[in-house]
Amino acid sequence: MGAKFISEKNLNFLLYDIFDVERLTRSERYGQHNKKIFTMVVNAAVTLARSKLYPILDEMDKNGPALVDGKVKVHPQVRSLMAAYGEGGWIGSSFPEDHDGEGLPTIVANACRFIFAAANYSASVFPELTAGAAELILTFGSKELIDTYLPPMLAGRWQGTMALTEPHAGSSLSDITTTAFPTDKGFYAIKGQKTFISAGDHDGVDNVVHLMLARIEGEPAGSKGISLFVVPKLRPETGGKFVSNDVVVAGVYHKLGYRGAPITELSIGEKNDCRGFLVGEKNRGLACMFQMMNEARLGVGLGATAIATAAYYAALDYAMERPQGRRLSEKNPATPQVPIIEHPDVKRMLLFQRAIVEGSLSLCLQCCLYTDLAKTTQGDEQQRNLLLLDLLTPIAKSYPSEMGILSTSQAIQCFGGYGYCEDFPVEQYFRDSRIHPIHEGTTGMQGMDLLGRKMVMNNGRAAMLFVEEVNKAIAKATAVPETATYAGLLAQALERLQQVTAHLFGVAGEKGPETFLADATLFLEMTGIIAIAWQWLVQANGAHEAIEKGCRPKDLAFYQGKLLTFRYFFRYELPKTLGLSQRLMDKDFITMEATREHFND
């Protein structure tokens, strides 16, 4: 049966008890599906994850990609994995059926993505990136591009990438210098350099398709002069031939973790023979890319949650089995040692991890549901779903990413010295998880996105909708004696958040945007805790209902464990908003005052 890296029971609880995914099958878009199909899909994902991904977790980490003769060699299993992803329909799982997709709701497709990432994060990114790139082509590309690129990509024969970052332009995308020179032959000649391109090249596929940002020569500086191109590694020519498209791998990074996936540096058009094909309108590249980016951010949140979930189950398993020490009440040293799960401090560390991972998973799936609901609703209802999705995306990206580091670190701590050694997977999870606060927009960028953009867009309507949603859960929980106290705690925290927000808007007016956003990362942290508390209250409402309805005896401990973890979050994590709100409300703008001279010692 192998090691446990996710809980199917918890996943089903979220999909059906909490988010009522079945309701989607009553819409036209998802009418061809039913719960049985969803269950089969999730089961198939678990099977693939157990049989092909988890077994090479350690190997892929220890034998990272290597640049050999200009080509990136990855683990030999990647080729058969890509084929399996293609054959199983995993790459196109949420694509429409008339484009070789499975037409699954985002929430079901992402539940599977979560399973793959928990089994082996590095191995899970190849199809994810391909799907994201393919979706961009499908949404914005010409029929010719769609017909040429989608089939081999969805079949897992061609890898897709997002080629944004350049050596001098990471968070500052508007500064890219890769240039597209117009020709009169239906393509652009591309020249430049890209760095940190995930799966930028590897021998597990026959071709690589970069969705690349570049500035068309002569177009304006900054973000408004950036266009999006398809830039293949090998370009298809008439007659079914392929020729090299002058995209050269200049290097592969050696990384702290996430070692199974090749992160590459690319040199493009060194021989002036690189062709790019415009996707979407000229100078609208950043807007197009952001469709993919928002999904990728949700994917990062899910990936971070997944790694921390696997670490949690490794720690739980160890804590159940490892004898060490005795209860404090036991003074006789001749009695046998107890499993460490008997120690309150170990239970605290386990509840911490569980509160993080199950809260994060719930929030990520909530965002997926909004995506699906936006696709099955119209007008104001659709707008509502889109606004909530927009508001929550930076949180769903960052909370799991930041807390994932602490959660995997606590997993190590449960193991003691053994956790620090390569004999157990937790040290790898700790390393793997550290990428998440960085890629697809750092936590700092997410903070500015949330406070500077999402909180104010549409006159703050998204923020109002969020408060409405939280209040719905509070109202429900208030009516039940067991949860009423906790509902009150969240109501207080939400009130604090609103005060902080009003205060910060005042700062914006008084001091300008830089001071307003100086502590945006902390605002993001505070909002994140409250969003997760909301998800925990929603889960508590669901668990309580299930118990009330009279669940099966073997499910009772699960629901009780849910309620216990929910209480943990409210008693140990939610109070962190006290310190954060105190900080955010004060007017000692220390970081605005600091200059580089202050750091000279």
Added chain:
Amino acid sequence: MGAKFISEKNLNFLLYDIFDVERLTRSERYGQHNKKIFTMVVNAAVTLARSKLYPILDEMDKNGPALVDGKVKVHPQVRSLMAAYGEGGWIGSSFPEDHDGEGLPTIVANACRFIFAAANYSASVFPELTAGAAELILTFGSKELIDTYLPPMLAGRWQGTMALTEPHAGSSLSDITTTAFPTDKGFYAIKGQKTFISAGDHDGVDNVVHLMLARIEGEPAGSKGISLFVVPKLRPETGGKFVSNDVVVAGVYHKLGYRGAPITELSIGEKNDCRGFLVGEKNRGLACMFQMMNEARLGVGLGATAIATAAYYAALDYAMERPQGRRLSEKNPATPQVPIIEHPDVKRMLLFQRAIVEGSLSLCLQCCLYTDLAKTTQGDEQQRNLLLLDLLTPIAKSYPSEMGILSTSQAIQCFGGYGYCEDFPVEQYFRDSRIHPIHEGTTGMQGMDLLGRKMVMNNGRAAMLFVEEVNKAIAKATAVPETATYAGLLAQALERLQQVTAHLFGVAGEKGPETFLADATLFLEMTGIIAIAWQWLVQANGAHEAIEKGCRPKDLAFYQGKLLTFRYFFRYELPKTLGLSQRLMDKDFITMEATREHFND
């Protein structure tokens, strides 16, 4: 000149402005020294660290120890390093002069230890462990043991170790099963297994001397039946010969970080030919070992501080140089990008790191000073210094260890994607630092030590003395307008801590020790923040005095930076005690309620 990994200016500020180390030279014990000598010693440490330790930081990480033909091979430079440590007097730096030591105060010796650890943590532990083991022999061993073992250990020719942990007895030391069988030949026959023994064997020395815990056959179970032995790898025989002492290396661990140091598994007496020599009284082994352990815990705190310090300077250097993005007020994309230190969020991350590392270093040196003062005072005054040292040791071990993970993680974040790659040292610092919450007593054990032992010993006198010390700093800062507000903030936090303590003592009476200690780790965290705030207030008082006295213009920015970082700690870190005290004051004992069944899903 190479990369900066510590600030000599800050070290001098702490040693002389804050802790007035010169006062020690007015005591009989340290009367042979003066400030000039201390300065020369610190400078020599910096030179050794720069010339021999830092240059092999990366190499030692990448080429970890290997077990070859039963022997542990380490980096080839370790041998010349050990010789340099020996020749320079670094191993015996705080040993009395009549035992080949330098007779330096602990605070000066540890300032040097800090410098070595910041340059290359793995390389710094070899002499530390040797010094600790040698000190145990000197304090508790017979003249014969001292004469035989001390000279080659202090010369760096023989390695010392602490051999405590066994496969089934880590935190639960009282469960060790290594056995010492009495003989009538002046030694014991030792048999057993030890694990996680740092520097347990390596080819950089001629011999290894284990200070090993074992139970003499027939003695009581539990901690009261444990004795301490010297168990050499090669035992000296008459005529200057050495024979193998039947201590076999069964394995070397492959670790997340701290890879330059060999952590070994030992099999002892497999051929019934291992001889151990009793150190101190029979059955008093744990008490003896705890002398070394307390110093080792302080050493861990210093080591964690040192790694985070090096990471901070790497991040600072990068932030000063790396252009990325523009000020928010700058809308023109054609203007050059600014160094990232111009961004408030980056300044926040840097101030966070600096607040952690300079606060931690201050606390660690404060503990060293108490050690020295205890050696130069008598009676009640001595008792006072010892009690403060005892109380603060778990904090000085844990705060830097736990916060070191977050601090090195923020260093990575300052680098963005580059920080995740092996091209820069910060990813190694992040891995190296993760050992500290584990070794020499996990954070959970430190929490129980603080709340369950140190807070109540001598009827709570240590805790009262701590409050007195904090109040002294508060009184001084209250008298100065610039610091008065902050003094008030610390007074409030201290008041909260006293309320929490009283509440927890009530819980102890009502619910018993297990509930009392269930959240001891959080009590430790809260006390840690307050202890660091105290140290920052002491530093602010010192910086303010220096400015008032009229410092040199080039020092002014340093003192102003100090005051800014002090304010950062009070505005961003101290508020975390609000959430912690709320948690610690509530009576929802969730971890006591949780059973293993709740975790079944």
